[in-house]
Amino acid sequence: MPSIRLYSGPLSMFGAKAQIAALEKQIDVALTMVPFEMKSLYEPKHADVLRINPKRQVPVLIHDDVEIFDSTQIFEYLEDLQPAPPLWPTDIAGRARARLLELKSDEVYFPHIIRLMGLQDKPEDAAAIAARAGAAGFYTELETLLSDGRDWLAGAAFTYADIAFYMAQIFGDRMGAPIPATHHRLIAWRERMGQRDSVRQVAGAMARYLLGQNRRVPEWMTNLM
16 A cells, blocks of 8 residues: 555545646555535545644645645655656746746635635626636736747746646636636647646546536536546
């Protein structure tokens, strides 16, 4: 059995990030999917999740006497544990830029999507309009970033920044803030992401779960299943 255990959930964006990273690193992990139900969500909480994460959320990673939570912290741990293949750029400036992009996906872009989650029945509410505008601004920022011909968000190499935004924009699409069809470079980037085995495995499983729950799946995600 693998000595690393990862706790995630079928609709955990942050857990999916950690899963994709482990697959890209070819690190064997024992995956525990915490039970989830649409009405009660993750209640009752898993005992290990409660014990390790004061925020009471997945993902949580256990490796021998190391017990950590937060997808970004898990990224960093996996990178130190198995440096090859690298999922951060090898130069200092490149790493800083990639880490900033990963942070912005979680802390700048995704809060707009969280706001939309509570406004699904009020799409014309001022707060919903502002949230969609905030998401749109971030899409434009990344579309501009890709205008220099790079394949990946942080440059020539695939990084954790790509993993973070790919999973976040799935929820953006589902909540009514999809990448605009006019953002051809960003959509092409998303298609490249969908060709990676790790992404197909994790995001494809999420799409199948959503279909099984009669929840909407973005049309472009059907290619992952």
